[in-house]
Amino acid sequence: EVQLVESGGGLVQPGGSLRLSCAASGFTFSSYSMNWVRQAPGKGLEWVSYISSSSSTIYYADSVQGRFTISRDNAKNSLYLQMNSLRDEDTAVYYCASIPVAGRKTVDYWGQGTLVTVSS
């Protein structure tokens, strides 16, 4: 069974930092590019960041560029998102997901999400 399990969310003050993790199982994690997608409470979906299977290609949304860092450890079947200089508007459920990107659709895998709340 395919599983993506996010962790690391929680309450943090504006300007603070948080590191999200996503543990993958049930599929060959190292073969797939991965993304972080977020959803503010009651709002739509926003793509945050992309990382290729080998980590050679990385992209960020303008809203997080320079503040967030995506990484992965294929030996540990894990995806990460280091979030610094957090703002109120970063409050959202963060999903790790394999979604269609750049003309390529592979598999549809999503985690259950982890809630990040930025508030003083």
Add this chain to the structure above:
Amino acid sequence: DIQMTQSPSSLSASVGDRVTITCRASQSIGSWLAWYQQKPGKAPKLLLYKASSLESGVPSRFSGSGSGTEFTLTISSLQPDDFATYFCQHYNTYFPTFGQGTKVEIK
């Protein structure tokens, strides 16, 4: 960035109704469009990709059409399990964006 605009933002329909949702891209994206269904508290689920290709396991009452900048998702006969929010997503570039969503509610 490519902007995706869905309409309507919400609709009320009855079981058995035919439902159509529209998604417009701010510039041509070819057929690089996906549709998702999301239920409260759950992750989105992929329904269609490449505008009209049905994801494995998705009922055939879901269909998609369009290319360039105009796309539609059609549910041919709405079922109780279909009441949810639907999102379109372009994947023409490495910077995918989603529509704002269409909530399908029970009439």
